[in-house]
Amino acid sequence: MKKNNIGFFCLIFSIWLGLQPASAQMVFIKSAKITFEKKVNIKEGIANNQWLSDEAKEKMGKYRTMNWEYSFDDSTSIYRAKPKESLGDNAFFFSSDNTDELFTDFTKSNRVKRKNIMGEDFILKDSIPRLKWKIMHDLRKIAGYECRKAIATINDTVTVVAFYTDEILLKGGPEGFTGLPGMILGLAIPRYKTTWFATKVEAKNVPILNIAPPAKGKRTDTEKDFKKLLDLYTRYDDKKNPRKPEDIKKELYSLIL
């Protein structure tokens, strides 16, 4: 008898829940997997290239496209390249899979980057850089979410345009850009002729397991190891006019993978 009552009550309760207005049902996303499409406009860049024939330039097309995956939960995120499913036309001209990764821990405010330099994977650690974002009025829909525009400047002169949505709670985004009141789903850096736009958001609020810092790769925690990296990085530099270490460090730790 009691069971029936409880059952009946549950039924009524769930119906009542179902009848609640939409606003109370607004579900904010705490974890998901976002696919970003990175597009680089190579046309202008290769136009001046003497070594490529016109035909080759034609075949290379206007854009070089790559897909990246961004998986996150309420405090950590990992950003890595998505393995190519099929060989596009560009495949012949552009090399094999990218193993770069970026892991961010928002509670500890630090991040771990795996970067490939001269054929070797290196693990670099640093803290999450703070960016000054300007909030704009424009809105744009990306992957079905209403996103607001914001602008920031990196390296003193490079403008970055981002579109973020407040429906996703984590203050993250692709390529290590963070700090907006929501998730960045659209990113454009005109100077580098590159854009990143989310194409789909999957596995919403479903627990994601493989968010962990990259492990495989040469460590650079100690002074000695870091020096080895620097040497490799500047191998082809003009020895007579070496670059300042701060500048090299800036480049290594730069936001773009």
Place this chain on the structure above:
Amino acid sequence: MLKQLFSVFIFSIVFFPALAQKASIKGIVVDTVEKTKLQNSSILLISSKDSVLVKDTRAKANGEFEFSNLKKGTYTLVITFPKMADFIRDIQLSDSSKFNLGHIAMDSKATLLNEVTIKAQKQAISMKGDTITYQADSFAVKPHANLQDLLRRLPGIEVDKNGAIKAGGKDVNTLLVDGEEFFGDDPLLASKYLKANAVNEVEVYDKKSKSEELTGIKEEDSKEKVINVKLKEDAKNGYISTTEASSDLNKYRNVGAMAGVYKGKMKVAAFGFNNNISTESKTNNAMSRLKGDEYDVIEVSDDGSVMIGYGNNEDEDFRSGGGIPNITTYGGHFSNKWKDNKVGMKLNFKGADNSSFNESTSRNESLIPNGTTFLSQGAGREENRTTGQSLRANVDLKLDSLSNLKVSFGGRQQRNSANSFSSSETKNGRGIMVNSNNENGDSNGRSETFNGNIGYVKKFKTKGRVLTVDLQPENNRNNNVRNSLNQTNLFDSSGVMLTPDRRNYLNDDQASKTSLASRISYTEPISKRLSLQAGYSFKTIRSSSQKYTYNQDLGRQKIDSLSNFFKFNNFSNVGNAVLQYKGKKFTLRGGTQAIQTTFHLDDIDRNRQVSRSYVNWAPETNLSYKLGRSGSISVGYKGSTDQPDIEQLQPLRQVNSPLYQLIGNPNLRPSFNNNFNLNINTYQQKSEIYAYSYLGYNFVQNAVAASTTVDQSNKTVTTYVNLNGGKSLYAGGSIGKNFSKIHLNTNMGFNYNFNEDVSILNKELNKNSRSSMSLRPRVSIYHDKFSLEYNVSLNFSKSRSTIGTVNDGKNFRHDHEISGNINLPYHTEFNTSMSLSYQPANASFARPVNITIWNASLSKRMLKAEEMEIKVSISDILGQRVGYNRYVNGNSIGESTYSFIPRYVLVGVVYNLNGNFVKNEKK
């Protein structure tokens, strides 16, 4: 209980002095309607000075948020929640301000900071009812393109090389700008002078009668479409002017000028042209079609059949015959609206002086029942001149918001003169001459017409209830005097000439007509979807026609047998009722018209009277259904009674040639025509496919057909009888696909016509059937720098006759049109067009006639806004133009030639000055 305690706790913290040195903001975010707490709403604190995000947070489960340790300054607080309007508030903080905003109510609307930049892609093409709307900006055209170029890009609209427009397969003879005529409603004027970038939208809809516009009830399936061009706000005031002059430095020339100003509702224009080439400047024709506003003309033809026509569609051109032309036209236009659009006036004046000259030849082969074949050939020369002026005016008064009075009137006068010479001879199948004839004539005439309409329309408060009353007086007078000398020789069976027949006549025709017509119609909405329209009209006509023939050889003696003097009185009553049901996706209408006519003919000379009285019926029904978002299908039936012509009952025409004779049949019965039709059209936006198709079937009961007797000398006597058996089938359509990305447009059109008519030839039933089919594929590529178009038209026709067919009755021809233009550097443009027509040899014509007409022109635009253009053009570079036509028609075939203008080179200058009076407005 717990909640209240919690809020008290929060409040007390606020007043805690420890935080006195730093500013803070806090609040509780709730939903206005539901009063629920909006957890996770995003709260942003933005520096007002540079829009930089200073702090951000999310509202907790109880909707609360707080910013503390804030520096002094001016900030903007923005609170957002998905699907809710942003909350924005400017806040000035001092070192110790503590802002408690309390409950912040969020509304669910899509309001945003300042300007909205949500892109709403208006559908490039949409369909509502029978109106198709195109968003002009969705279709790419060159920067200085005019409206004609834009229309070419719109799927479903075809513009041929002469500028004639077709939409959905139907002719477009009316082009309005913002709902009004643009210096007259001829499409050519507006399409040539309006710039494409001034256009906001283009609407295409069925041409409706005035009453249909008011009541929404269709009276008849329209045969034409109307294009309405809606201009962008800043393009509604401007001026247009053109001056052009071109010549071949020898005989041919084309000069003209046109200027107009349009400002708000006022339009003023004047123009004048002269040319002796005729086809080159189409704007002549455009300006010369200026007319006053139309009204539905209540027409009753001589035999009494009544039609309610769609306004003055009759060509008002003072056009004379074909051949080599020499045309001068001039005129002016004024229109304006005053008193808040309550009073409107339109004035149109036009004059012309046109002449033409034509030399022609013809050859014909016909078969008659007893197996005899006749071969005739002839030649002729004709000169014509027409001059005249016309003035049309109308005044439109909005008496109040629901009623309108419109007074239109006009007058025109015209004089023509012509002279002609022709000769012909006919031989029979054995080569023996059977007759020969030559005729010389000249004529002079003049006509005057005055007509008008007073129309009153009252709409009632109930939507759909409308009353219209029209009163139409008309008066016209026509005089013509003709001298003709006709000599006919008949030959006997061995080719020996019999007595020649010479007729030297003077024909003096005088006619006058006065009529008064009136119409009253009332529409009542029976329910939201059902409405009924009922109307009554009457027309009374009094006319007199005096045609006297005098014999010049006998001292101008009147020939009674060829003269007559008639007076007609005609009174018709017409009643009609139409019921229309408008569903969500379909419209059904049905109704009928009943026409009762009493007609009295008085033959003054012979003292004979003829009276007739009859009732005609015209039932109609139609169902149209909407297919998806932009498509429709309609099916309908229309029946109508046709009374025989007065000419068929009692011929009034006198006959100057002994080779043709007409005998009336007073016992003719009226015929009844049945027509079934089906129409489909659709536009698929995503795949850019546009298609329309129509199918119709017609059959006539008791058709009035000719019964002809041809004797050994090819002398023809014709009378009329009722016959059953006439029918026709017509079908056609076109399907086109546009590939915007590669700027390619493809289209395939097809037509099929089958016609069977019955007549009697030498007492034998002659069933003449003709079928023809044409296929018209078309491909066009359009680009900034060049465009290319290739049009093919393949025509197959076959005709047979039960009496016998000359050869196999088949004819095939194919025509190809290639045209292209390339933009060259220095603002030069090269234009070329090639028309290839092939009429291959077949059973009837041993000689193929293949003609390639190649025209090219090079033009250079000069001055800053490309106002001036210098152009050199060559017409018929290969010198192949011949004025030639051939036809195959069952038991007869023939070919003819006519005068044409041979190859020439024209050098010309065109200076266009168009612009807008743009006001600089700050947005």
